[in-house]
Amino acid sequence: QTTLRASHQWPGGQGDVRDEMVQILAREVAEADVGLEVQVYPGASLFGPKEQWGAIAQGRLDITALPLDYASGRHPEFSATLMPGLVRNHERAERLNDSRFMDMIKDVINEGGARVLADAWLAGAFASNERCITSPDSVEGQTMRAAGPAFDELLAAAGASIASMPSSEIYSAMQTGVLTGANTSSGSFVSYRIYEQVTCLTRPGENALWFMYEPILISERTWQRLNDEQREALMDAGQVAEEYFAAEAAGLDETLVDVFSENGVEVVGMSSEDYQAWLELAQQSSYQTFADNVPNGQELIDAALEVE
Amino acid sequence: MQPSKSSNGPATATPGGVAAAYIRLIDRLSVTTAVIAAGLLISGVVVVCQMIFVRYILNQSTVWQTEYTIYSITGAMMLGAPYVLLTKGHVAVTALPDFLGGRARVIMLTIGRLVGLGFCLALTYAAWYYVYEAWHLGWGTGTVWNPPLWIPIFPMAVAATLLCLQYIAEFLRGAP
Amino acid sequence: MDPLTSGLLVVIGLFVLMAIGTPIAFALGGISLIALVASRGLPELTYFGETFYESIAHFGFVAIPMFIMMGAAVASSPTGRDLYRALDVWLGRVPAGLAVSNIGACSIFAALSGSSPATCAAIGKMGIPEMRQRGYPDGVAAGCIAAGGTLGILIPPSVTMIVYGIATETSIGRLFMAGVFPGFMLAGLFIVWTIIACRISGGYGGSVKAGVNQVANNVRANLDAIRRVLPFLAVVLGILFTLYGGVATPSEAAGAGAFLCILLAIVIYRMWDRQRLQLIFRDTLRESVMIMLIIAAAEIFAFALSSLFITQTLAEAIATMEVNRWVLMGIINVFLLVAGFFLPPVAVIVMTAPILMPIILNAGFDPYWFAVILTINLEIGLITPPVGLNLFIINGIAPEISLRDILLGSLPYALCMVLAIIILCFFPGIATWLPTTMMG
């Protein structure tokens, strides 16, 4: 009996979709009965959120589910997985999973010492208590908190001020006027009760700027220790977890819209023209920086944009 | 029970010759890193105030301040450690050795010091390995500012090394 | 090896290392590293650097040295003396007046500093010699300062509340608020016992006979003293205001507080000579490095316990116990009390919070109320052997007072704290009312 340790940063056993994904993986592997057990450490109870990638690469941790962008200090290519406008919507995210873009990202993951068991793209939204965020003009003069360097740069290019802070501080920052707008995942918007502080929500619908890749990874060193039967069981379990997530992902966005409108927040969507305007701005800001700093940066962006 | 007596500076007699010169050198190095640590601490306070000013008064972007403060304060805490060892400020429970007295006390405290030295040696190896990895592989911190990672973690490696050297100086000084 | 056996081995190993006089930080770090390498192999050693660095590289922890700096700036200025004089004039004529002033001064200084040993040292340096000179028994003199000093971590700002907030992801501003009334209540209990103790030991600290002239002078000196202390208190109130209003994060408030207090020390007390400023930074560095290294080591220890699945096994064992929630609270209190005897407060919090938090929430206790209970438990540990940080401080300030007198003098104050915990169990509102009212 081999025991694998799985770590993630989200609360355990409280219905968080990402926790549930890992729990499903653990259950499926146990049911396969191949002498393999997955022990889940939720809520960053083993490794800190930003230590997980290193631990996977070093073989100290077997399995993790994490925002891949957290490792972009070590592999700058990973910034592409939290790059404004590259994904657009859930249907396109699924097509992206089988594209050249993801092949390139997964090559970097493999070189870094890990392997993908399940893909997951999480959508996010914008919210503001000043005015609805749709076109690039609408953020001008607002103070925004954005998740990730690429978004910081894009918003700054659109004329917003950026304040860096963890998502747990968005609420009080909006309450006191330090922030007028924020940008984070659908789930965080609901769990931090941001609806109490904003007047307008830009829902992730057909045109969502904000998508983040949060795969389940297994350490390559662990993988090499397993037999074929165990590998197959893990891959199958990963598939089940991935399908579960795909079904739930859109539901997260629906919950977001429901909760915010129930609390009297205006909910708007981004039009195709708005979306194109953001993409053009990104070409001159975050895409440009990414292409300059990452060896195959331009190629990655082109590969993502060429997906139908 | 005898830690953190507010005695400052090394106690007890010092041996002569090479050992004395070594002790003087290491003591001076520990004081120097403590001064650097104090400088980092002050810079952290100043940068926090600057961040408050820029964010709340000027309403402008604050991109690097949070990160800088974390690195400067963490660096200061590491670099201050050898000085705290030098001035006997690390809390220890010496009730049992003190109660037993005599040879038992000397043996116990010596083993205790060896454990401390052992931990510091392990940390020295690990810290330098981390710095080497970060430097060799060109890791950044993965933020907008994205400074090279080896810079903020470098103080840890220096501090761990100096802790080992300071422990050796304490042995040379004798008197547990 | 099953988790509970390995857990037992780790704890025994820790005790042995601590008992032979290894500094606590290195004992914690050393035993954890041994356990990690033994159970998971050499990579745990090779990659230990990242684990160690990440254990304290956190924006929340930045507040700790800054609140300590704030206290050090106030402590090295003559604020303590001023406070003390002011209180003495008011209270000098009541029974046990001077000892009562000392506890009052400790409470006010606690509001200026995040640390208990610092509070104890700042007031004790003046208070103990003065009390002995006026004929107070050694036990009362040492005891009221040792106990009064523990208020440093209950009355905000508080280093341990910051650590608790980070470990449990609770609001630090709210935690600070929760400590305010329990802090004053505890100070009140200390005062009551001090008056009783002075009576018992023969009516020490009777009223000071003062001439009319002297009183007039005193009043003038008093007003002068208050004028000089007020700006510091204004800074503290400002900090609390920004924190509960959510205007600034604790680290921002701490940075501004440290900056302003140093500025005030320079302006009001004209401390611009290099030596005295150096003293502030040296004291800050010594204390904060000592605390942060213990936090780092305790984090490593917690990581080792989690890595060996000890934390999870223990938490599950406790969670499945079918006991009344107050029995559970009693058990937790005894556990914390014992842990506090041997370990400094920050270490206890880092090591036990991951185990205790889910249990507390499951049993329906308020996490902010529990933070206060936890803090008072750890305050007891500060004045009990073998690791009583405040006892060490008193011993350093007044080496001529025997250890026996210090211990016997402090013990009744520990009982006051137990009483405070019991009162809080019956009236949780004392802790929860202020944060609920102010922050909703």
Ligand code: NA
């Ligand atoms: Na305090």
Ligand code: NA
């Ligand atoms: Na104790």
